[in-house]
Amino acid sequence: MKEAGINPDVVTYNSLIAGASKHCLLSQCLDLFEEMLQKGIRPDLWSYNSLMHCFFKSGEPAEANRVFQDIIMSNTDPSTTTFNIMINGHCKYGYTENALMLFRNLQRHRFTPQIDTYNILINGLCKAGRLGAARRILKELGQSGHVPNAITYTTVMKCCFRSRKFKQGLEIFAEMKEKGYTFDAFAYCTVMGALIKRGRIDEASEFMENMVRDGIELDMVSYNTLINMYCKKGNLEAAYNLLDEIEKGGFECDKYTHTILIDGLCKASNVDRAERHLRYMNVMGFDSNLVAFNCLLDGLCKAGQVDYAMKVFKSMELKDSFTYSSLVHNLCKARRFHSASKLLLSCLRSGVKILRSAQRAVLLGLSSSGYSREASKLRSKIRLAKLLQY
């Protein structure tokens, strides 16, 4: 455009900023913004909305909030999208109270929330584990005169599966069908994912067939679900064949694809190949391989290579509660109760949440192998940590 002598305008810059935001390129977002100002092009609400979104996506909620304040203080009126981005961002970073407050403020003013806003809030509350609040908003949605759409249904269904209300989730799916909602890949993948997790592979298979019969084109998430299905069946050959097909079709495998395969290889007792695959993943430079590492760690332990697993564990730069819970469990299984206890203590000190079942395994292991004094010491430390949390 520059070479052709066409001057970029605000829409040009907004498009670029949106693109950068989509790929989490915060510094490019800011550069574009700066460039725009230097050229004397005034950013509009779209620019600010995108910038806010980019800050949220890049883990800078405080900065996003600052942009929001700027919008409010300036002469530009925020749009519903502005509020939607804020509500979503607040929930994502655990500020569900702020999200709810913003929502209530909207209701008090001239913005009647649209179905999209309800969906965003319900989803945010569900993911933050605030099911009661989510249920209340869902009820309000019903009373508001808006009709829940496919997104609402998928959101609530996913929420049921997450909170282990499996039957209720399937009922929502049935209700969706009954009411004549068209199923898309989102709804199908939600249900298939839940079925696969519970080992009901054949049923998941049937859903996949239905999906194809419905004429829904498979996207990368659907392919990942299918690969996961093959892996859970133990058919790694089929999974790898599909991988080739996907790439021939012009799709690009993502971190989910590779993580699913790594877990599949571990579960098929092929830990060596899993480790090679993880190394390949690292060479490819995926933004996050934490889940893949967690899978490998578990696989190594289950294959009896606990020492090596500990070495890998120490080399990891990123760890989460999955890492610790699974390692503590596996150490107990290997009857290494003192190592498990040490690891559990480090979690208590750093505030990393760890499964209660893993904690119980350590306590039980210590006391049953003649270390009841250590067990009771650990028990009181667990209690203390719990008290300090609040």
Add this chain to the structure above:
DNA sequence: CTAGGGTTAG
């Protein structure tokens, strides 16, 4: 040109 639902691990 902006937001929102789906796929992975203990």
